[in-house]
Amino acid sequence: MLQRPRRNRRSEAIRGMAQETHLEVSHLVQPLFLLDGRGIRKEVASLPGTFRFSPDEAKKEVESCLKLGLRNFILFPAVEESLKDPHATYSYHPDNFYLRVARELKAEFPESCLISDVAMDPYSSDGHDGLVKDGQILNDETLPILARMAVAQAEAGFDLIGPSDMMDGRVGAIRRALDENGFTQTGIMAYTAKYASAYYGPFRDALDSAPKSGDKKTYQMNPANAREALIEAALDTEEGADFLMVKPALNYLDVISLLKQHFELPIAAYHVSGECAMMIAAAQNGWLDLEKAVPETLLSIRRAGADVIITYFAKRYAERR
Numbered sequence: 001m002l003q004r005p006r007r008n009r010r011s012e013a014i015r016g017m018a019q020e021t022h023l024e025v026s027h028l029v030q031p032l033f034l035l036d037g038r039g040i041r042k043e044v045a046s047l048p049g050t051f052r053f054s055p056d057e058a059k060k061e062v063e064s065c066l067k068l069g070l071r072n073f074i075l076f077p078a079v080e081e082s083l084k085d086p087h088a089t090y091s092y093h094p095d096n097f098y099l100r101v102a103r104e105l106k107a108e109f110p111e112s113c114l115i116s117d118v119a120m121d122p123y124s125s126d127g128h129d130g131l132v133k134d135g136q137i138l139n140d141e142t143l144p145i146l147a148r149m150a151v152a153q154a155e156a157g158f159d160l161i162g163p164s165d166m167m168d169g170r171v172g173a174i175r176r177a178l179d180e181n182g183f184t185q186t187g188i189m190a191y192t193a194k195y196a197s198a199y200y201g202p203f204r205d206a207l208d209s210a211p212k213s214g215d216k217k218t219y220q221m222n223p224a225n226a227r228e229a230l231i232e233a234a235l236d237t238e239e240g241a242d243f244l245m246v247k248p249a250l251n252y253l254d255v256i257s258l259l260k261q262h263f264e265l266p267i268a269a270y271h272v273s274g275e276c277a278m279m280i281a282a283a284q285n286g287w288l289d290l291e292k293a294v295p296e297t298l299l300s301i302r303r304a305g306a307d308v309i310i311t312y313f314a315k316r317y318a319e320r321r
């Protein structure tokens with residue numbers, strides 16, 4: 001045998017030189033669930049190890065992540081039911097605690113990168129990402145609401161706006177609104193290929209944001225489709241996106257790879273709540289070693305082509321490096 005691939009696996013040092021893909025803390029984004037109040041750190045039952053933080057606790061959490069070199073955060077608000085309405089008006093209300101937290105975090109930790117969430121669902125009494133009328137999710141009528149939400153978030157100091165709603169034309173509507181209001185430097189991380197997935201369960205528990213009726217299949221993508229992601233990616237690129245995201249990550253590694261081959265913008269992958277929860281559940285049963293499974297899983301998302309990974313394991317990975 002002239003070729004013996006095992007020679008390149010002989011030692012740690014040789015394996016290191018031959019390693020094709022790397023995973024650094026700088027590639028990771030830690031999601032943070034926020035709720036109003038003080039001194040609250042409440043674990044999400046369906047996602048052990050992940051908490052909902054009041055603003056003061058969120059600051060401590062961000063500080064401890066920064067000490068580990070983890071600088072990127074995506075923030076989600078858990079909004080009290082009484083503040084929700086059909087038009088999601090609380091999303092841009094001047095007293096909105098989510099915007100307040102972002103403003104305070106940015107002032108205290110300017111070196112951090114804060115990513116927002118733009119969608120109506122955490123603020124909507126219907127629990128949908130768009131405006132609901134007669135059981136339909138309206139597209140064009142939703143866009144001004146999303147644009148207004150995005151401008152309020154840019155004003156609060158978010159570095160990247162994260163439209164997760166999957167309405168048509170929202171990246172363009174948000175880009176125009178940001179520019180008109182002077183936020184030409186605020187970027188957009190577009191949820192480009194977001195699938196109607198069963199893996200968002202723990203997230204909806206954390207935010208109490210499940211749809212009150214129906215499902216999200218008229219706006220989130222059909223899990224059977226990959227080519228359709230190319231259409232979405234072309235539109236988001238034209239409309240001014242700065243990052244293209246695929247979500248979830250693990251069942252959609254082929255889609256990550258496809259976008260990476262066809263587009264030049266950086267690709268983000270969202271390793272979603274249900275994907276993390278099933279690994280944690282297996283580990284709790286002693287069926288899986290999380291110490292080994294987490295780096296392998298995150299590396300596989302990188303290998304597929306993701307530049308950025310949003311994962312509930314970001315801090316955990318940073319702690320163990």
Ligand code: PBG
Nearest residue numbers: 119121164199200203272273274
């Ligand atoms: C909502 C939103 C969802 C997630 C991020 N933004 C859930 C949904 O679409 O219902 C899911 C993230 C996760 O499961 O970790 N706009």
